[in-house]
Amino acid sequence: MDFTFTEEQQAAVEAAQAVFSDVAPDGVPSPALAHGPVADDFDRPLWRTLADADLLGLPVPPEHGGAGLDPIALCLVLRESAKVLARVPLLETYAAAHTLRHHATADLRADILPQLATGDLVLTAATGGRTGHDPAELAVTARQDGTTWTLDGTHTAVPWAHTADRVLLPAHTPDGRTVLALVPCDRTGLTLGDQISTTGERHAEIRLDSVRAGARDILTDPAAWDTLRDLLTTGTCALALGLGARxxxxxxxxxxxxxxxxxxxxxxxxxxxxTADRFIDLRAMEATLWQAAWRLTTGAAGPLPPAGDIAVAKIWASEGVRRIVQTAQHLHGGFGADTDYPLHRYHAWAKQLELSLGPAAAHEEALGELLAAHPLS
Incomplete structure (x- = not known):
């Protein structure tokens, strides 16, 4: 089996490295020094640079102005972004664009995807559910009345919601189906409550009170939610890998x-x-990440469904990135706690990644259920 990255994937990495080489992680606002959200907006100049380098259009198909690349390429770029703590909604936009590409109507794709490729439209995704512990797809109800849908419910800890243009969120119908809704963040009935993440970034509790959505803005394909969730989880692993490597x-x-x-x-x-033990952690994080991204890209058959490989990658990412930053703090001594040195920022981001989309124990439970259901068990 050939594990070499393709020319297109390697080109994406090189372009990302060129863009992120000018980003200084010690310029990221320090959560230890902030008395509120560290910033009201993401790094707009960096976002524009990413757009000019054609990196925002990686998941967008060529007919809509993008490159049409796969999850492996997206994870490669996300890995590079985490090395410098890039304050941009790259993960959420990539995951939403990839989901819309495969599950949205032709009309919606033609409207949204070209704007994503040029950086003129910013998307975020809500996956925290009502409390962060309940299934995210049960947090919001979606009722259809002809060509109009009505959304009611709450999603917590939504990143970049205050500055994104639209949010892609899961909801459930009265008959138990899961749909995805693409909702403008300024839509009547949608309100944003302030929340602060571990990194000091401004998150939001999104409350929907009889929010109306048109039929074209609802993705009714049952596989759409799986696509969004799986790429967000795998992308989080890529961020953890890049942060851990740095x-x-x-x-x-x-x-x-x-x-x-x-x-x-x-x-x-x-x-x-x-340090040798942490190097082993990093190699395990890398191997399990690319296995999960490869399963998402190829859809190849395996002993377990792709969810099994994704669960293994998240277990290693959660545990590995925590051990790497803890060892780093220990070996740096007091110097590591100096707020003029970027290590404490990496520590805060690592904790956010560890806990986002569920800690390792939750994925160990999911993996156990998959193994128990396997015919050979």
Whole structure:
């Protein structure tokens, strides 16, 4: 089996590295110093640069002005964005665009996807459900009346909702079906309550009170919710991988230069063993991520459905990124807690990624259920 990335995927990585090379992670607002949301908006200049580099159109098909690339390419770019803590709604826009590409009507695709490719339209996604613990698809009800739908309910912890143009959210119908609704964030009946994430970013509790949506803005394909959820989860793993890689590199650089008793810290056995263990974590995160992204891209058959590979990737991402930043803080000593040094920012982002879309234990339970249902069990 050939695990080499394609020329298109490698080109996407190179373009992303060129764009993100100018982003300084120590310029990211510090949650430790903020007395409220760290910023009211995402990094608009960076967003424009991503659009000019044709990186926002990666999931958009060529007929709508994009490149039509697959989830592997999207995860490669997300990995690079996390290395510099890029404050842009890239994950949510990628996941929403990929979902619309495969499940929206031709009319909706023609309206939305070209604007996504040029960066003129910003999407976010609501997957937290009512409390962050209940199934997200049960948080909102969707009732159809002819060509109009009415939405009622609440989604919590929605990123970038205050600055996005539209939100893609799951809802359930009276007969138990799950649909996705694409709703403008300024639609009558939709209100946003302020919430603050672990990173200090401004999130929102979205409340829908008899919000009206047209038929074309409702994705009724039963597979649409699975597509959105799976890419958001796999993309989160890609963010964790990029963040972990950058933090491990910072730790290696610091322990290689910092001396105690006349020798670099990296030469001490206790330090070397800890960093070696974290390197193993990183390689496991990488292997399981690409396995999950490959299953999403190819739809190839496996011993378990793609949800099994995604669960394994999220388990490793949650546990791995936590261990990597904890070891980094330990080996940096007091220097790691210095708010002038970016490590504490990476620590806050790592905790946010660890807990987003469910901690490792939730995915271990899901994986156990899949294994129990397997015929060979």
């Amino acid at each position: 933090v491990l590199a910072m730790t290696s650089d610091y322990t290689g230069k910092r001396e105690q008793f006349g020798h670099p810290l990296a030469t001490f056995q206790a330090v070397a063993v800890q």
